[in-house]
Amino acid sequence: xxxxxxxxxxxxxxxxxxxxxxxxxxxxxxxxxxxxxxxxxxxxxxxxxxxxxxxxxxxxxxxxxxxxxxxxxxxxxxxxxxxxxxxxxxxxxxxxxxxxxxxxxxxxxxxxxxxxxxxxxxxxxxxxxxxxxxxxxxxxxxxxxxxxxxxxxxxxxxxxxxxxxxxxxxxxxxxxxxxxxxxxxxxxxxxxxxxxxxxxxxxxxxxxxxxxxxxxxxxxxxxxxxxxxxxxxxxxxxxxxxxxxxxxxxxxxxxxxxxxxxxxxxxxxxxxxxxxxxxxxxxxxxxxxxxxxxxxxxxxxxxxxxxxxxxxxxxxxxxxxxxxxxxxxxxxxxxxxxxxxxxxxxx
Amino acid sequence: xxxxxxxxxxxxxxxxxxxxxxxxxxxxxxxxxxxxxxxxxxxxxxxxxxxxxxxxxxxxxxxxxxxxxxxxxxxxxxxxxxxxxxxxxxxxxxxxxxxxxxxxxxxxxxxxxxxxxxxxxxxxxxxxxxxxxxxxxxxxxxxxxxxxxxxxxxxxxxxxxxxxxxxxxxxxxxxxxxxxxxxxxxxxxxxxxxxxxxxxxxxxxxxxxxxxxxxxxxxxxxxxxxxxxxxxxxxxxx
Numbered sequence: 001x002x003x004x005x006x007x008x009x010x011x012x013x014x015x016x017x018x019x020x021x022x023x024x025x026x027x028x029x030x031x032x033x034x035x036x037x038x039x040x041x042x043x044x045x046x047x048x049x050x051x052x053x054x055x056x057x058x059x060x061x062x063x064x065x066x067x068x069x070x071x072x073x074x075x076x077x078x079x080x081x082x083x084x085x086x087x088x089x090x091x092x093x094x095x096x097x098x099x100x101x102x103x104x105x106x107x108x109x110x111x112x113x114x115x116x117x118x119x120x121x122x123x124x125x126x127x128x129x130x131x132x133x134x135x136x137x138x139x140x141x142x143x144x145x146x147x148x149x150x151x152x153x154x155x156x157x158x159x160x161x162x163x164x165x166x167x168x169x170x171x172x173x174x175x176x177x178x179x180x181x182x183x184x185x186x187x188x189x190x191x192x193x194x195x196x197x198x199x200x201x202x203x204x205x206x207x208x209x210x211x212x213x214x215x216x217x218x219x220x221x222x223x224x225x226x227x228x229x230x231x232x233x234x235x236x237x238x239x240x241x242x243x244x245x246x247x248x249x250x251x252x253x254x255x256x257x258x259x260x261x262x263x264x265x266x267x268x269x270x271x272x273x274x275x276x277x278x279x280x281x282x283x284x285x286x287x288x289x290x291x292x293x294x295x296x297x298x299x300x301x302x303x304x305x306x307x308x309x310x311x312x313x314x315x316x317x318x319x320x321x322x323x324x325x326x327x328x329x330x331x332x333x334x335x336x337x338x339x340x341x342x343x344x345x346x347x
Numbered sequence: 348x349x350x351x352x353x354x355x356x357x358x359x360x361x362x363x364x365x366x367x368x369x370x371x372x373x374x375x376x377x378x379x380x381x382x383x384x385x386x387x388x389x390x391x392x393x394x395x396x397x398x399x400x401x402x403x404x405x406x407x408x409x410x411x412x413x414x415x416x417x418x419x420x421x422x423x424x425x426x427x428x429x430x431x432x433x434x435x436x437x438x439x440x441x442x443x444x445x446x447x448x449x450x451x452x453x454x455x456x457x458x459x460x461x462x463x464x465x466x467x468x469x470x471x472x473x474x475x476x477x478x479x480x481x482x483x484x485x486x487x488x489x490x491x492x493x494x495x496x497x498x499x500x501x502x503x504x505x506x507x508x509x510x511x512x513x514x515x516x517x518x519x520x521x522x523x524x525x526x527x528x529x530x531x532x533x534x535x536x537x538x539x540x541x542x543x544x545x546x547x548x549x550x551x552x553x554x555x556x557x558x559x560x561x562x563x564x565x566x567x568x569x570x571x572x573x574x575x576x577x578x579x580x581x582x583x584x585x
Contacts, residue, residue: 024405025381025394026550027487126546135485135527138546188354188362230499230519233483233490235396235403237360245504257484257529258396261502261519267357270408292413295358299408306409 003068003098003153005117007146011060015121015140015148018051020129024258030238031131031254034213034277035112036270037302038076041171042116044310045073045093047317047326052120053130055142057113062142063103066096068153071118071326077110077176077278091171095157110176110278118326119152134213134255157322169312172305179204180279182272183290183298184241189263193243196223200241200266200287205249209281213255216276217248218285223265233259239268241287251276269295271302351376351424353417359408363420364401367429374480376429377402378556383423389416397556398481398490433557437478438580440554442524442539443565443573444473444515450538450570453503457517457534461496471495472515472536472562477522479558486527486544487552489560493520506532513539515562526552537562540573553578 019032033039040050074090123130123140132139205220240252242262350367365373381395391411396403446469447454458465477491514525516533526544
C-alpha cells in the first residue's frame with residue numbers, strides 16, 4: 001500500500017537525492033543534497049537506500065499531512081518537529097499515522113533539514129536522479145497543495161510505554177553554530193597564487209547572501225592570482241575554491257557548472273562540504289589546511305560510521321519484528337535477540 | 348604514457364592533463380580516457396568531465412581512494428591509441444544565427460576589442476566547421492575552438508545574471524551556444540531560434556564530442572519561422 005504527503009505549508013523545499021552522477025559527463029552539475037551526511041543518515045534511519053529521494057527543506061517551515069501510515073526521520077539543521085502538535089525528536093525514526101499532520105518549524109541554526117520517508121517518493125528522474133537542476137529547469141518543488149506520492153506505507157510502530165521516542169540511536173549530530181571549520185587540500189593551481197595563497201588560512205571569511213547551491217561567496221582577505229593568462233574551460237571539482245574578478249572568494253558546491261576557466265586554489269574536503277551546505281549568510285568560515293591522505297581517512301571513518309549505523313538500525317527493526325515489512329533481511333544477531341519485545345507493532 | 352600530468356583535486360577527483368604539445372592528440376587522449384573509465388566503471392567511480400586537453404575524473408571518497416582510481420587511469424592511458432579518432436563518422440549540425448542587435452548585444456564590443464568591424468566578426472565566426480570539443484556548463488553547451496580573431500576576446504567585466512537560451516557567444520579563444528538560461532560572462536554576439544536541450548533524451552543535447560557544427564547567418568523572418576524547433580543532426584548519405 002502507498003500514499004502521499006499532502007503539503008500544507010512550504011516556502012523552499014524540494015525532493016532531492018545524493019545527486020546526478022551521470023550529469024557531469026554530459027555538462028549537467030551533480031546537484032543533490034547539500035548536506036550529504038544528514039541525507040544519508042535520514043535514509044538509513046528509515047531503512048532506505050542512502051540514495052533514495054528525500055525532502056530538503058531550506059530555512060523555512062514545512063508542514064504536511066500524511067494520508068497513509070508512514071515511517072519518517074528528520075535530520076540536518078535543527079527544527080521543531082511536531083506530529084499532531086506533539087513534539088518529536090530529530091535523528092530518530094518517527095511513526096506517523098494516516099491523517100496526522102507533521103510540522104517542521106523555527107530552524108534555529110544551520111540552513112537545511114531533511115525528511116526521509118520509508119520507501120522514498122515517486123518523483124520524476126533525469127539521468128537516474130530526482131535532484132533538482134535549476135539550469136535545466138528540472139525538479140520536484142514542494143508548494144502548498146502538492147501531493148507527494150510515497151512509495152510504501154508502513155504500519156505504525158509504537159513504543160507502548162511512553163509513546164514518545166521509538167528508539168534513540170545516539171547518531172552523531174553535526175554542530176552547526178559558531179564559526180564553521182572547513183578542511184581544504186591544495187588545489188592543482190595553487191602555485192598561481194604564490195605568496196598570497198595562505199591568506200585563505202589566516203583569517204576567517206564571512207558568507208554573503210549571494211550564496212546558494214551553485215556556490216558560496218565569501219568576503220575576507222583574498223588571495224591574489226599572479227598569472228593573467230586565459231585559462232581554457234576545464235572540469236572543476238565540487239568544492240573548488242576560486243578567486244574570480246571582484247571582491248569575493250567563490251567556493252563551488254554541488255550545483256556548480258561543470259566547466260570553468262578559473263584556476264583552482266584549493267579544494268574543500270567532502271565532509272566539510274556538508275558543513276558548507278549548512279552555513280548561513282553572515283556566518284564565519286575558517287579554512288584549515290589538510291592533506292588528501294587525511295581527507296581520505298576522514299571519509300573512510302565516516303563510511304564506517306554510516307555502515308555501523310545501518311547495522312544497528314537493521315538489528316533494532318529485526319527485534320521489533322518489522323524487518324520484513326521494511327524490506328530488511330530477518331537475520332537477528334543472537335546477542336540482540338534477548339532484548340526484544342519492549343515494543344509492539346500495531347497493524 | 349608520456350606527455351600527461353595527473354594532479355589530485357582533493358580526495359574525490361583527479362585532473363589528468365595532456366601536455367604533449369599536440370592539442371589534437373591531448374584532446375583525443377582525455378576523451379578516450381573518459382570513455383575507457385565509463386566502460387570499465389571501477390568501484391566508487393562516479394564519472395569524468397573531459398574538455399579540451401584535460402579531464403576531471405570524479406569518484407566517491409567514501410567508496411574508493413585516489414590511488415585505486417589512479418592505477419586504473421594509468422593502465423588505461425598505457426592502452427589508449429591517441430591517434431584513433433573519437434568518432435568514425437562524426438555527425439554534422441548547422442546552427443542558424445541572427446547576429447547583433449537585441450540578439451547579439453556584445454557584437455559591436457567584440458568588433459572593437461578585436462580591431463575588426465562587426466561584419467568581419469560575423470564572417471570569421473561563420474567561416475569554420477567547428478569540432479565539438481566537449482560538453483560544458485551550462486547544460487551541455489557545445490564547447491568549440493574560437494573563430495580566428497586576431498586576439499582573444501576578454502570576458503565581460505561584470506557577468507550577466509541571465510543569458511537566454513540559444514545565445515551564441517565567444518570568450519578567450521573559445522566559442523559556444525547556450526542550451527539553458529544561466530548567468531554568463533561570455534560576449535553574446537547572436538542567437539539561434541533552435542532549441543538544443545530535450546530532457547526526455549539521454550544525453551539531453553543532440554551532439555557529442557567529435558561531432559561537427561557550423562553557424563549560418565539568418566534574418567529576423569527566418570528566426571521567427573524556426574523559433575522553437577529542435578536542433579538535429581543533418582542527414583548524411585551513407
